[in-house]
Amino acid sequence: MKSLIDKLEFNRILSKEEFTFLLSNFNEETSEYLFEKAIKTAKTYFGNSIYTRGLIEFTNYCKNDCYYCGIRRSNPDIERYHLSKEDILSCCSNGYSLGFRTYVLQGGEDMSYSDEDIAEIVSAIKREFPDCAVTLSIGERSYESYERYFKAGADRYLLRHETANPQHYGLLHPKVQTALNRQQCLKDLKKIGYQVGTGFMVGSPYQTRSDIAEDLLFIKDLAPEMIGIGPFIPHHATPFANFPQGSLNLTLFLIGLLRLMIPNSLIPATTALGTIDPNGREKGILAGANVVMPNLSPVKVRKKYSLYDNKICTGEEAAECRLCLQNRMKNIGYNLAVDRGDFVPLEKIN
Numbered sequence: 329m330k331s332l333i334d335k336l337e338f339n340r341i342l343s344k345e346e347f348t349f350l351l352s353n354f355n356e357e358t359s360e361y362l363f364e365k366a367i368k369t370a371k372t373y374f375g376n377s378i379y380t381r382g383l384i385e386f387t388n389y390c391k392n393d394c395y396y397c398g399i400r401r402s403n404p405d406i407e408r409y410h411l412s413k414e415d416i417l418s419c420c421s422n423g424y425s426l427g428f429r430t431y432v433l434q435g436g437e438d439m440s441y442s443d444e445d446i447a448e449i450v451s452a453i454k455r456e457f458p459d460c461a462v463t464l465s466i467g468e469r470s471y472e473s474y475e476r477y478f479k480a481g482a483d484r485y486l487l488r489h490e491t492a493n494p495q496h497y498g499l500l501h502p503k504v505q506t507a508l509n510r511q512q513c514l515k516d517l518k519k520i521g522y523q524v525g526t527g528f529m530v531g532s533p534y535q536t537r538s539d540i541a542e543d544l545l546f547i548k549d550l551a552p553e554m555i556g557i558g559p560f561i562p563h564h565a566t567p568f569a570n571f572p573q574g575s576l577n578l579t580l581f582l583i584g585l586l587r588l589m590i591p592n593s594l595i596p597a598t599t600a601l602g603t604i605d606p607n608g609r610e611k612g613i614l615a616g617a618n619v620v621m622p623n624l625s626p627v628k629v630r631k632k633y634s635l636y637d638n639k640i641c642t643g644e645e646a647a648e649c650r651l652c653l654q655n656r657m658k659n660i661g662y663n664l665a666v667d668r669g670d671f672v673p674l675e676k677i678n
């Protein structure tokens with residue numbers, strides 16, 4: 329197993345069989361061996377700095393019906409909300425004074441915002457905060473829509489592929505949603521010039537180790553600038569309410585593998601990781617992640633953006649997520665950077 333990790337570090341890729349073998353047989357010793365290399369790799373590119381992204385969850389309306397997600401269209405038990413442009417700008421302004429230089433606008437696929445609305449929100453943020461990056465995470469759109477947001481100033485786009493295996497994708501989504509379309513969206517985003525993020529849930533229902541190996545190969549092939557993975561966590565009002573949550577150790581192991589596979593990629597220690605373990609985000613950094621995404625949404629809407637049960641940072645006490653994370657990172661020897669935290673291609677580093 330250690331020689332496979334050495335091989336991954338050297339070649340930046342393994343075969344599907346080798347990944348499947350590692351994922352099926354890793355243990356504490358293998359993980360420690362991997363994390364040491366992953367931390368060293370992350371430090372080569374980012375030192376002790378952790379990039380931050382201010383997450384603004386601006387709508388929980390969604391036209392989709394993903395079986396795992398708490399804000400799916402068919403969940404009648406949540407109070408829906410969406411933020412106005414002014415609300416969003418006020419989150420950004422609060423974030424700017426706290427030291428954020430990237431805003432991530434994430435939401436369900438809420439068609440009440442037209443392309444023009446989204447473009448106007450993006451350009452208003454760029455006008456007011458020209459030194460900040462804007463990331464969109466609003467799901468599957470047409471090439472023309474993505475192009476329009478890009479021209480308005482959007483820099484980055486997060487769209488997890490969820491699972492690279494089309495059969496598995498079909499078990500997680502209704503028929504109208506396809507792996508093919510999601511993957512096409514990722515190609516479109518790359519072509520347009522966005523810094524692109526993809527990823528998947530670890531331990532989603534019916535996922536096999538071989539599916540995860542396919543996810544790793546898909547990611548290597550796409551070469552995204554950002555890679556977000558987090559454990560699947562059940563939500564009580566979804567068809568997957570009774571499935572077990574994803575494993576902490578497997579998620580951490582995967583972060584380590586991803587760091588060796590694409591060494592300069594931007595990998596967050598996600599909120600989902602912090603939800604399944606009180607020190608999950610610190611553990612994510614110590615497995616090779618280099619980004620955290622504190623919540624910047626108005627406190628009054630945070631509980632309503634419930635993708636899964638028991639999500640952290642939704643109460644009044646968590647109003648200043650950045651300060652909390654700053655302390656958490658300091659405790660493990662890292663500091664939060666006040667920086668856009670753009671992706672830097674390897675050829676520009678070496």
Ligand code: SAM
Binds near residue numbers: 435466486487488559
């Ligand atoms: N609508 C956009 C999209 O489809 O990309 C962005 C919002 S969507 C809710 C963001 C991500 O949340 C999804 O890509 C999915 O991986 C994650 N997610 C949804 N439900 C989850 C759950 N029950 N456990 C963990 N992650 C979940």
